[in-house]
Amino acid sequence: QVQLVESGGGLVQAGGSLSLSCIASEGMFGNYAVGWFRHVPGKEREFVSFINQSGRGTTMADSVKGRFTVARDNSKNTVYLHLGSLKPEDTAVYYCAAGLLPRTIQLHTSYDYWGQGTQVTVSE
Numbered sequence: 001q002v003q004l005v006e007s008g009g010g011l012v013q014a015g016g017s018l019s020l021s022c023i024a025s026e027g028m029f030g031n032y033a034v035g036w037f038r039h040v041p042g043k044e045r046e047f048v049s050f051i052n053q054s055g056r057g058t059t060m061a062d063s064v065k066g067r068f069t070v071a072r073d074n075s076k077n078t079v080y081l082h083l084g085s086l087k088p089e090d091t092a093v094y095y096c097a098a099g100l101l102p103r104t105i106q107l108h109t110s111y112d113y114w115g116q117g118t119q120v121t122v123s124e
Contacts, residue, residue, distance in 0.1 A: 002026040002113040004096050009118030012086055016122070020081040022096030022115060030054075030074035033102050035111055036081050038092035038120075047106040048094070051079060059105060064090075086122045093117040 003025035012018055022034065036048040049070040050059040058070050067086075072079040079096060097111035104110050 002029070002032065002098050004098060004113055004115035006094065006096055006115040006118040009094060009120045011121045011123065013123050014087055016086050017082065017084045018086065018120060020083065020094055020096075020118060020120075022079040022081070024077040024079075024098065026077065026098075029077040029098075032098040032100060032113075033105070034072065034079045035097045035099070035102065035105055035108075036070065036079075036094060037097060037108055038090075038094045039117070040092045045095075045108050046092070047108075049081060050102075050105040061106075083120065086120075088122045088124055091120060091122050093119050 005023050008020040030053055033052050035050045037045050038048050039045045047061050051070045051072050055072040067084045069082045095117045096115045098113045099111040102110035
């Protein structure tokens with residue numbers, strides 16, 4: 001069982017930045033690929049980014065490409081999502097999710113473990 005804890009959310013003005021962290025309880029966290037998703041009530045959960053086990057393979061959603069980056073430090077059991085040039089439409093609860101072999105990285109059902117989420121609010 002892998003437990004994930006996100007942190008780093010908050011309130012920021014448009015154009016600002018935030019850095020989110022996803023810390024895993026699992027000592028073999030390097031075996032897991034990690035996805036980031038976001039959710040706004042009343043909307044579908046949206047894929048944001050993916051990072052593979054080594055950290056050398058990443059995928060970003062078109063909506064955040066060029067603004068967000070993802071990285072990981074397996075020695076710290078941590079994945080980072082840096083949110084830059086934030087827009088009000090980035091407001092959501094952000095979740096990290098882990099899976100050994102996500103079949104389709106953009107689908108939330110491909111992941112086995114989820115954090116509790118962290119709220120990001122971007123004001124005008």
